[in-house]
Amino acid sequence: MWTWVVHRITGVLTFFFLFAHVLDTALVRVSPDAYDRTIATYKTPIVNLLEVGLVGAVLYHALNGLRIIAIDFWAKGPRYQRQMTWVIGTVWLVVMVPAVFFMTRHTLRALFGGA
């Protein structure tokens, strides 16, 4: 039930981001300057944090999507659906830790200096 709720929420949020993202990329047809100025907002600390949220949302949606496919097409899928939830949760964590490290490195350095 909760995996289904989160699947919906992450899906809808990602869809709204895709709308904005196609429009911001379309600025390459306006001018290099217009594109660069817009992309600069993606590099600010707050939007950087939103990007971490986006990656986390998309990764969950992808992993749970695989779980749904396994439930639908694998004969033993429904029986192991709960175990598969633990598997995707673990994979999500294992991937997110290094991803967050690399994604926020520049922001953390800019905010707190050092290293």
Next chain:
Amino acid sequence: MSSPDLAAPRSPRSTGHTTGQRTKQRSNFELYSWLFMRVSGLILIFLVLGHLMIMNVLDGGVQRINFGFVAGRWSSPFWQTWDLTMLWLAELHGTNGLRTVINDYAERDNTRFWLKMLLYTSALLVLFMGTLVIFTFDPRIS
């Protein structure tokens, strides 16, 4: 007691003799839509996670993205094809997902109709704009 003659979930609709007239007006659209979500989802896992990896995680991530970076990538047919496929599959996958969400939560016929019109209009806009940009990108624009 004999069990009623029920088809397996999501099996194609019968053409009609035994189940009555009503089925003749129905289509298998929801079956294809269900299948499309699985197939496109599987392909999108590679395309989108690869895209996020390149754009946000590797080699400095989003900090290194600018017009020159986009120009360099779209000089290659490989990345043009990647992005075009990703655009179409993601937009159709998302539109179909939101169609389901609207059908589930918007209870009034009118609300449902207009929300879906808004959804389809936005989808056409995104697909048209995105495709146009990938095909007409000019690295020497000033």
